Amino acid sequence: MYEIRIHSRGGQGGVTAAKLLALAAFRDGKYATACPFYGAERRGAPVVSFVRIDGEPIKIYSQIHEPDLVIVLDTSIMDVVDVLQGLKTDGTVLLNSAHPLPGCNGASLHVDLTGIALATNLVVAGSPILNTPVLGALAKMGIVTLPSAEKAIREMFADERNVKAAKVAYEELKA
Amino acid sequence: MLTIATGNKAVAVAVKAAKPGVVAAYPITPQTEIVEQIAEYVTDGDLESRYVPVESEHSAMAACIGASVAGVRAFTATSSHGLLYMHEMVHWAAGARLPVVMANVNRALGPGWNTWAEHTDAFSQRDTGWLQVFVGTVQEAYDATLMAFRIAEDERVLLPVMVNLDGFALSHIMQSLDTVDIGDFLPPYRLPHAIDTENPCGYGPMTGPADYFRFRWDIERSMRDARGVIAEVEQEFRERFGRSYGPTEDYRCEDADVIVVAMGTLGKEAEVAIDRLRDEGIRAGSMRLRWFRPFPDLDLAGREVVVIDRDYSFGFGGVVAHSIRSKTGIVPYSVIAGLGGQEVTYNDIADFVRNRRPGEETWFGVNDHV
Numbered sequence: 001m002y003e004i005r006i007h008s009r010g011g012q013g014g015v016t017a018a019k020l021l022a023l024a025a026f027r028d029g030k031y032a033t034a035c036p037f038y039g040a041e042r043r044g045a046p047v048v049s050f051v052r053i054d055g056e057p058i059k060i061y062s063q064i065h066e067p068d069l070v071i072v073l074d075t076s077i078m079d080v081v082d083v084l085q086g087l088k089t090d091g092t093v094l095l096n097s098a099h100p101l102p103g104c105n106g107a108s109l110h111v112d113l114t115g116i117a118l119a120t121n122l123v124v125a126g127s128p129i130l131n132t133p134v135l136g137a138l139a140k141m142g143i144v145t146l147p148s149a150e151k152a153i154r155e156m157f158a159d160e161r162n163v164k165a166a167k168v169a170y171e172e173l174k175a
Numbered sequence: 176m177l178t179i180a181t182g183n184k185a186v187a188v189a190v191k192a193a194k195p196g197v198v199a200a201y202p203i204t205p206q207t208e209i210v211e212q213i214a215e216y217v218t219d220g221d222l223e224s225r226y227v228p229v230e231s232e233h234s235a236m237a238a239c240i241g242a243s244v245a246g247v248r249a250f251t252a253t254s255s256h257g258l259l260y261m262h263e264m265v266h267w268a269a270g271a272r273l274p275v276v277m278a279n280v281n282r283a284l285g286p287g288w289n290t291w292a293e294h295t296d297a298f299s300q301r302d303t304g305w306l307q308v309f310v311g312t313v314q315e316a317y318d319a320t321l322m323a324f325r326i327a328e329d330e331r332v333l334l335p336v337m338v339n340l341d342g343f344a345l346s347h348i349m350q351s352l353d354t355v356d357i358g359d360f361l362p363p364y365r366l367p368h369a370i371d372t373e374n375p376c377g378y379g380p381m382t383g384p385a386d387y388f389r390f391r392w393d394i395e396r397s398m399r400d401a402r403g404v405i406a407e408v409e410q411e412f413r414e415r416f417g418r419s420y421g422p423t424e425d426y427r428c429e430d431a432d433v434i435v436v437a438m439g440t441l442g443k444e445a446e447v448a449i450d451r452l453r454d455e456g457i458r459a460g461s462m463r464l465r466w467f468r469p470f471p472d473l474d475l476a477g478r479e480v481v482v483i484d485r486d487y488s489f490g491f492g493g494v495v496a497h498s499i500r501s502k503t504g505i506v507p508y509s510v511i512a513g514l515g516g517q518e519v520t521y522n523d524i525a526d527f528v529r530n531r532r533p534g535e536e537t538w539f540g541v542n543d544h545v
Contacts, residue, residue: 022349026179034349057351059447061344061440062520 196247269304291516
């Protein structure tokens with residue numbers, strides 16, 4: 001089983017990213033669950049979502065305490081949340097950042113999702129959309145296939161700019 | 176069709192297939208996306224139903240009662256405080272022998288204010304005469320909702336059914352869901368004792384001391400008959416759609432020395448704990464209790480039993496633990512865990528079994544030895 005924890009801020013689309021990822025994995029023919037951890041949600045507050053992917057039906061409903069992959073959609077969260085907590089020793093971190101960040105050694109990947117969203121004009125209510133481009137990065141990492149990522153995005157969003165941004169993220173991530 | 180959906184969506188899709196004549200719901204918190212999704216179906220023309228947004232849950236159940244008395248299939252959904260607010264009408268629906276179906280997203284009761292999973296809301300309706308089923312997966316939320324209408328409307332039952340799913344843990348998780356063409360599994364329904372709306376007249380349903388108990392006994396007789404009806408409907412469902420359900424879902428119980436009994440998502444996650452324990456050489460099994468009313472006969476003879484209660488009856492104990500003690504004579508190890516969404520992992524459940532103390536009660540997170 002592959003376990004993913006997504007850190008974001010309320011309103012950034014972390015919950016939708018989890019759903020998109022589960023849907024893409026499902027389109028790859030795997031079992032997947034996506035579960036947001038709901039708290040006292042409000043815009044800007046740190047939120048966390050969980051995705052599990054496996055070849056067998058998934059019976060686990062509790063939170064992910066030892067993720068294989070941690071995704072950080074907003075690196076400013078790292079000042080207030082220990083995003084690396086419980087990360088497996090051979091685990092991976094994927095950061096929304098134009099540069100690698102100190103303190104994230106080992107298998108740390110980064111891609112400028114915010115820059116991609118702005119360049120693609122993928123902006124809603126003044127906020128760049130991160131949840132569709134991140135799927136492209138995850139496809140590059142081999143978590144899901146690119147066709148399934150595109151399919152999942154199209155199932156949830158009509159705007160083709162979402163697919164375009166995912167493809168750009170796929171190209172830009174150096175995995 | 177195989178897709179991926181939340182527990183809320185699964186219930187709504189099942190209700191769409193069941194084609195209720197009336198859906199009544201209070202549309203504001205603690206309401207769930209179930210009725211939001213159904214409202215969309217009605218607005219988009221995908222479900223031909225009278226959708227009645229009401230001013231309270233009490234009125235939602237009253238509207239379902241009115242619709243049901245007039246003869247049509249009726250549905251509502253609620254959660255936690257909403258269920259408590261309709262309590263009087265919950266009794267009435269059963270007493271009037273109306274096959275209303277309600278989805279209840281199990282959530283804790285305030286204060287302290289909390290919106291996470293707990294079963295005390297449903298158990299507080301224990302003595303109303305409603306059948307209650309608790310589901311453990313998104314697929315089961317869909318399947319149980321379809322079967323709920325058939326069971327409720329069977330003339331040997333004619334009692335309302337509550338389909339319970341864990342708040343957030345199941346209502347908001349995305350899992351695979353296989354939806355089916357239900358064919359004539361739920362034919363158009365007409366209540367046998369419907370009022371004649373063409374010839375309106377008034378009745379005073381006063382029932383004196385010489386008769387009232389007969390009506391109560393009739394509810395209990397139907398509850399007893401419901402066990403067989405549930406089994407029949409679940410068997411027909413298996414034959415038609417290939418998915419199998421029973422009063423409990425048993426996992427590796429055949430040769431088990433110790434059996435974990437739990438409900439809802441904890442009962443499903445317990446299966447992962449059982450695999451871990453088996454790897455250590457502990458012969459454990461799990462029994463996920465699906466039906467709470469009517470309470471099934473459980474085959475636990477000769478086993479040690481660990482009961483996880485996601486509920487509590489203050490001044491008495493865990494509701495499920497005491498139900499099992501009362502029904503089987505077995506004195507279980509009673510663990511109170513998961514209240515208000517308290518995090519309980521399969522590792523914790525395995526620990527409950529490893530550290531079991533038969534006859535004792537433990538509050539997870541309070542007592543030291545768990």
